[in-house]
Amino acid sequence: MSTILVTGGAGYIGSHTVIELVKAGYDPIIFDNFCNSKPAVLARINKICGKNIPFVVGDIRIREQLEAVFNNFKIDGVIHFAGLKAVGESVQKPLEYYDNNVNGSRMLLSVMKQYNCKNFIFSSSATVYGEPDVVPITEQSPVKRANCPYGQTKVDVEYMGEELQKADPEFSIVLLRYFNPVGAHKSGLIGEDPKGIPNNLMPYLTQVAVGKLKELSIFGNDYPTKDGTCIRDYIHVVDLALGHVKALDHCLNKAGVHIYNLGTGVGYSVLDMVNAFSKAIGYELPHKFAARRPGDVVQCYADPKKAKEELGWEAKLNLDDMTADSYNWQKNNPNGYED
Ligand code: NAD
Ligand code: UFG
Numbered sequence: 141m142s143t144i145l146v147t148g149g150a151g152y153i154g155s156h157t158v159i160e161l162v163k164a165g166y167d168p169i170i171f172d173n174f175c176n177s178k179p180a181v182l183a184r185i186n187k188i189c190g191k192n193i194p195f196v197v198g199d200i201r202i203r204e205q206l207e208a209v210f211n212n213f214k215i216d217g218v219i220h221f222a223g224l225k226a227v228g229e230s231v232q233k234p235l236e237y238y239d240n241n242v243n244g245s246r247m248l249l250s251v252m253k254q255y256n257c258k259n260f261i262f263s264s265s266a267t268v269y270g271e272p273d274v275v276p277i278t279e280q281s282p283v284k285r286a287n288c289p290y291g292q293t294k295v296d297v298e299y300m301g302e303e304l305q306k307a308d309p310e311f312s313i314v315l316l317r318y319f320n321p322v323g324a325h326k327s328g329l330i331g332e333d334p335k336g337i338p339n340n341l342m343p344y345l346t347q348v349a350v351g352k353l354k355e356l357s358i359f360g361n362d363y364p365t366k367d368g369t370c371i372r373d374y375i376h377v378v379d380l381a382l383g384h385v386k387a388l389d390h391c392l393n394k395a396g397v398h399i400y401n402l403g404t405g406v407g408y409s410v411l412d413m414v415n416a417f418s419k420a421i422g423y424e425l426p427h428k429f430a431a432r433r434p435g436d437v438v439q440c441y442a443d444p445k446k447a448k449e450e451l452g453w454e455a456k457l458n459l460d461d462m463t464a465d466s467y468n469w470q471k472n473n474p475n476g477y478e479d
Contacts, residue, residue, distance in 0.1 A: 403442025
């Protein structure tokens with residue numbers, strides 16, 4: 141049984157992944173500073189798992205706090221979710237993003253090396269492909285300079301991991317490039333809990349559906365796509381979590397750099413999402429067309445073949461599961477995790 145440190149394990153994707161790790165027989169330890177999550181999630185995770193998962197309150201940028209965890213546990217591998225993720229905020233606060241995401245990852249890798257822990261799985265993003273030249277996007281597609289500080293921190297940490305692996309070939313560095321995670325655990329106990337008005341499409345849709353927000357603004361309907369709205373590869377967060385388990389099964393102690401797209405391979409437009417959501421709630425979700433959002437790529441969806449062939453992983457849940465589970469979470473928790 142392997143012990144896995146999950147940085148950012150109290151967050152949206154981390155919390156779902158902890159549950160799937162336990163189901164698969166791994167021993168996760170949650171490490172989080174709660175800068176974008178709430179301690180209330182821990183009891184929910186424990187309830188779903190039927191046991192108490194060890195957790196440590198700490199910041200990945202503080203060496204002593206990381207060392208304390210490595211002193212107390214024999215850690216076999218790290219799944220690194222901890223980071224800041226709001227594109228717009230990163231433009232306003234680039235130094236905070238480089239500090240948290242790049243310096244934080246550097247500190248984590250440095251402590252891992254110190255303790256001879258050489259299995260690292262990183263939460264990267266399809267944002268590293270920028271505006272892709274060809275869709276669906278394979279792992280061979282070029283990584284581009286990002287158009288915002290958030291995206292650039294993902295590019296930078298990918299490179300840092302690759303350079304470290306060259307210098308210390310015992311490292312197993314896994315770069316998982318997520319497409320658009322949505323949905324929530326079937327229980328309705330855990331889900332995405334954004335602060336303030338959501339930036340992302342799915343939490344915005346769910347908040348309109350429960351009446352917290354008036355209507356969705358669709359950013360642009362004059363793109364060169366089938367209905368003029370942008371296309372994304374939405375993936376259920378539980379499928380994404382299972383992708384991490386498969387990546388661990390396959391890559392633990394397998395030295396090298398391993399890069400996988402985690403997406404479904406299917407692209408849906410914003411209007412497809414509105415229609416699917418309207419179907420789930422039984423009436424037309426209020427929406428209007430608005431100006432394009434600067435920086436949006438037109439279409440972005442994965443070729444997920446490599447993950448299927450090498451990891452034996454593919455997304456199983458469909459758009460109806462994604463909308464139903466997101467809505468269920470929002471309905472059960474209109475104010476997210478209350479303190
Ligand atoms: P999230 O904000 O819900 O989770 C991140 C967690 O990390 C939070 O609990 C936060 O408190 C914690 N954290 C942040 N900085 C920390 C620090 N310095 N020390 C300790 N803990 C810290 O975000 P998420 O949606 O679960 O995303 C997880 C990871 O996946 C992030 O790295 C994100 O950039 C990446 N990612 C997310 C998406 C997405 O759309 N959600 C897409 C691609 C990649
Ligand atoms: N959208 C709207 N109205 C909204 C919110 C979003 O029309 O209120 C549209 C966007 O314009 C876009 C689509 O819905 O066309 C999806 O937008 P999201 O913000 O949900 O997702 P993005 O693909 O823009 O961004 C996501 C992550 C980023 C990451 C990026 C690339 O949120 O962190 O994917 O991987 F950088």
